[in-house]
Amino acid sequence: GESVGLHLPTLSVQEGDNSIINCAYSNSASDYFIWYKQESGKGPQFIIDIRSNMDKRQGQRVTVLLNKTVKHLSLQIAATQPGDSAVYFCAEKGNDYKLSFGAGTTVTVRA
Amino acid sequence: EAGVAQSPRYKIIEKRQSVAFWCNPISGHATLYWYQQILGQGPKLLIQFQNNGVVDDSQLPKDRFSAERLKGVDSTLKIQPAKLEDSAVYLCASRGSGMGYTFGSGTRLTVV
DSSP states (O other), rough: OOOOSSSSSSSEETTTEEEEEEEEOOOOOOOEEEEEEEEETTTOOOEEETTTSSEEEEEEEEEEEEEEETTTEEEEEEOGGGGGOOEEEEEOOGGGOEEEEEEOEEEEEEE | OOOOOOOOOOOOOOOTOOEEEEEEEEOOOOOOEEEEEESSOOOOOEEEEEETEEHHHESSSSTTTTOOOOOOOOOOEEEESSSSSGGGEEEEEEEESSOOOOEEEEEEEOOO
């Protein structure tokens, strides 16, 4: 079965607000995680990654937090924009750089 | 840098027919992956190539699915015969020497 999962399948957020998307993983030996954004009709697009020796990593308007104690990571999007509407996946790197994906969270931004 | 190219974008076939998908990875990327993404789910790995060799095909339903990457560049994924449950988006991804994957836009297969 899948080793990576997301807590909520959908998230509706007001434009300008911050979004938080959560993900739980089961393999405590995982050492690398990636968040992807997938828009309709497109393949997954890299957003941000984090290694297990870090707790937090920031990008442009995005922050990923990793809590290894409870095997949880989250993606925070600041000042959510209409273009952020998409499905977001967390993925976990396994052997030979194979990625295992969770089921995804669909984010809808309300104007 | 050109992205990962896939064709066709869409395909509709009847069950028990055969179908083939094509992928052209980013130039120089040695590793190529095929993923299956069923509607509402995350992508699931089918097969991984390193150059023209198979690294992992443990999740590939070999009774009906086959894939090749003969010259270590382009790859084809074939389904024969197709079943209704094969309806999905088939994603190709490639990776160079680093961690970064680049995905193509996928082929959406509908089996009726």
